[in-house]
Amino acid sequence: MSHLSPLFAPTRPIGRRMAAGLVLACLAALANFGLLALSGWLLAAAATAGLAGLVAAHAFNMALPAAGVRFLATLRILARYGERVVTHDATLGLVGQIRARSFDRLVRQPPAHLSRQRSGEQLFRFVSDTERAGHAYLDAGVPFVTAAVCGLASVGLVGAFVPSAGLVLATGLLTCGVLLPLAAGWLSDRATARIATQQDAMHGDLVDILQGADEIAFLGAEGAMRHRLDTRQAAIRHARLHLAAIEGGARALTGAMAMLTALGVLACASTALHGGLLSAACLPMLGLGALAAFESVAPLPAARQMARHARLAARRMRAACALPPQATGGSLSPTAPLDLDMRAVGMRYAPDEAWVLRHADLTIRQGERVALVGPSGAGKSTVAGLLFGFHDYQEGTIHFGGTDARALDPDALSGLVGVMAQDAHLFQGSIRRNLAMACPTADEAAMWSALETAQLAAFVRQTPAGLDTLIGEAGLRLSGGQGRRLALACVLLRRPRWLILDEPTEGLDAATERAVMTALMASLPHDATLLCITHRTAILPFLERAVEIADHRFHDVAIPRGRPR
Numbered sequence: 116m117s118h119l120s121p122l123f124a125p126t127r128p129i130g131r132r133m134a135a136g137l138v139l140a141c142l143a144a145l146a147n148f149g150l151l152a153l154s155g156w157l158l159a160a161a162a163t164a165g166l167a168g169l170v171a172a173h174a175f176n177m178a179l180p181a182a183g184v185r186f187l188a189t190l191r192i193l194a195r196y197g198e199r200v201v202t203h204d205a206t207l208g209l210v211g212q213i214r215a216r217s218f219d220r221l222v223r224q225p226p227a228h229l230s231r232q233r234s235g236e237q238l239f240r241f242v243s244d245t246e247r248a249g250h251a252y253l254d255a256g257v258p259f260v261t262a263a264v265c266g267l268a269s270v271g272l273v274g275a276f277v278p279s280a281g282l283v284l285a286t287g288l289l290t291c292g293v294l295l296p297l298a299a300g301w302l303s304d305r306a307t308a309r310i311a312t313q314q315d316a317m318h319g320d321l322v323d324i325l326q327g328a329d330e331i332a333f334l335g336a337e338g339a340m341r342h343r344l345d346t347r348q349a350a351i352r353h354a355r356l357h358l359a360a361i362e363g364g365a366r367a368l369t370g371a372m373a374m375l376t377a378l379g380v381l382a383c384a385s386t387a388l389h390g391g392l393l394s395a396a397c398l399p400m401l402g403l404g405a406l407a408a409f410e411s412v413a414p415l416p417a418a419r420q421m422a423r424h425a426r427l428a429a430r431r432m433r434a435a436c437a438l439p440p441q442a443t444g445g446s447l448s449p450t451a452p453l454d455l456d457m458r459a460v461g462m463r464y465a466p467d468e469a470w471v472l473r474h475a476d477l478t479i480r481q482g483e484r485v486a487l488v489g490p491s492g493a494g495k496s497t498v499a500g501l502l503f504g505f506h507d508y509q510e511g512t513i514h515f516g517g518t519d520a521r522a523l524d525p526d527a528l529s530g531l532v533g534v535m536a537q538d539a540h541l542f543q544g545s546i547r548r549n550l551a552m553a554c555p556t557a558d559e560a561a562m563w564s565a566l567e568t569a570q571l572a573a574f575v576r577q578t579p580a581g582l583d584t585l586i587g588e589a590g591l592r593l594s595g596g597q598g599r600r601l602a603l604a605c606v607l608l609r610r611p612r613w614l615i616l617d618e619p620t621e622g623l624d625a626a627t628e629r630a631v632m633t634a635l636m637a638s639l640p641h642d643a644t645l646l647c648i649t650h651r652t653a654i655l656p657f658l659e660r661a662v663e664i665a666d667h668r669f670h671d672v673a674i675p676r677g678r679p680r
């Protein structure tokens with residue numbers, strides 16, 4: 116059970132609902148067993164009374180057992196209905212709780228760790244694995260507990276009438292309720308693991324395909340992608356068929372075993388009948404009761420497979436959430452200047468990859484306006500990621516505002532530093548929604564002011580819906596340049612004291628680029644820092660200092676002078 120705790124341990128209210136669901140499930144199974152057994156007894160007793168003559172038939176009291184049959188039938192219906200409602204409600208609650216807990220843990224993990232995972236696989240873990248793990252109670256726990264309770268009760272009752280029949284029933288139930296699920300589980304574990312692996316990879320592929328749909332179409336790679344998905348799907352189908360065959364075989368064996376056991380129970384009961392130890396009416400009661408007892412063990416091989424699915428899902432969730440939360444607590448001093456100080460930093464994305472930065476020193480003082488330049492792939496974007504913890508570094512130290520960057524509280528940092536990444540994401544919805552996401556407290560005047568600086572206000576004004584113009588998923592209804600300017604407006608709206616802009620004027624014509632840079636520089640408070648990551652020499656004259664990344668280090672370089680026009 117260690118894998119169920121603490122990520123999967125139910126809260127007290129959910130635990131109570133789970134327990135109530137188990138009680139109702141057991142009640143429904145016991146009512147079913149009692150109903151069949153009592154009906155068998157009633158029919159046989161009525162028949163033997165009828166055969167014994169008119170007096171015996173009149174003396175036979177039908178009312179009480181008939182009322183018992185009606186009571187058990189009603190109880191079975193109500194308990195089954197209640198069981199469905201309560202167990203499903205508890206399961207939904209449990210899944211929701213597991214999702215909330217795992218989300219909480221995932222978001223507190225170091226961004227460097229999160230950014231190394233495939234987003235599709237992360238999505239799968241979060242959606243599917245949490246559901247599977249939460250369903251362990253419904254798909255495996257309820258059937259096993261019900262079978263155990265009903266099995267014990269039926270063996271007890273049958274054994275109370277004829278002990279040898281109880282022994283036969285116990286042997287049959289143990290074979291089908293323990294040995295068969297174990298054997299079925301042993302045979303299906305590899306297929307279950309294969310399904311999990313393939314589904315993991317397929318969800319990763321699907322997200323890749325959705326995100327790169329345009330590129331796949333342009334490259335004419337639809338066939339290759341379809342083939343890849345088909346291959347995975349075929350492997351999943353094959354494994355599922357394997358599981359279905361095992362489950363079907365186990366069900367057939369359970370059916371055969373139920374018949375054999377019922378015959379064995381009847382044989383023992385007949386011996387007792389001949390010995391005068393049992394009345395004839397009890398014979399069908401014991402036979403039907405034995406058959407009814409097998410109804411509760413029939414789902415166990417499938418439940419064992421579900422338990423394995425849930426166990427794998429729980430293990431993956433636990434692994435995904437295993438890293439300790441990002442170390443925080445390095446609060447920034449309100450008086451210390453927000454200087455960035457990198458000393459002898461060495462960074463590479465993986466131990467077997469080339470160093471991006473090595474022995475790299477850089478100091479940027481608060482209020483400086485700096486361009487970070489260098490050839491493509493030199494490591495410019497990596498520097499922004501290092502400050503925010505999206506990438507980890509292996510050597511040296513990075514301090515921001517005098518505090519170790521690794522220990523900085525991400526919330527405090529995001530309040531001070533605004534980053535416009537190279538692939539800045541826009542959210543589906545309106546322009547207003549995107550601006551409000553960046554700064555929920557901003558009023559309309561502030562939104563327009565940020566749009567003015569980003570040179571997007573004129574475009575928004577001439578659209579019929581203005582700020583409420585819908586921009587589509589990931590800003591698809593905007594041009595590349597408009598999307599970047601909206602992303603810039605979002606960052607400016609937060610009025611951060613440090614601004615990191617990765618290619619802010621990418622996709623803009625020369626005149627708009629100049630207008631954006633002029634308005635941006637005019638809007639910055641004098642103590643705000645600007646770090647512009649850029650290839651575009653046209654924006655260098657707007658800045659005070661240029662730093663080039665070459666040979667994995669930072670080098671100050673001269674800015675071509677001449678005032679920007």
Ligand SMILES: Nc1ncnc2c1ncn2[C@@H]1O[C@H](COP(=O)(O)OP(=O)(O)OP(=O)(O)O)[C@@H](O)[C@H]1O
Nearest residue numbers: 464465471489490491492493494495496497498537
């Ligand atoms: N997530 C990643 N995993 C592994 N390597 C990466 C990753 N991101 C970048 N790199 C590698 O790190 C190096 C620096 O990349 P980076 O994006 O920082 O360069 P850049 O100077 O910003 O390039 P560009 O100007 O083309 O945007 C490159 O060699 C790149 O291949």
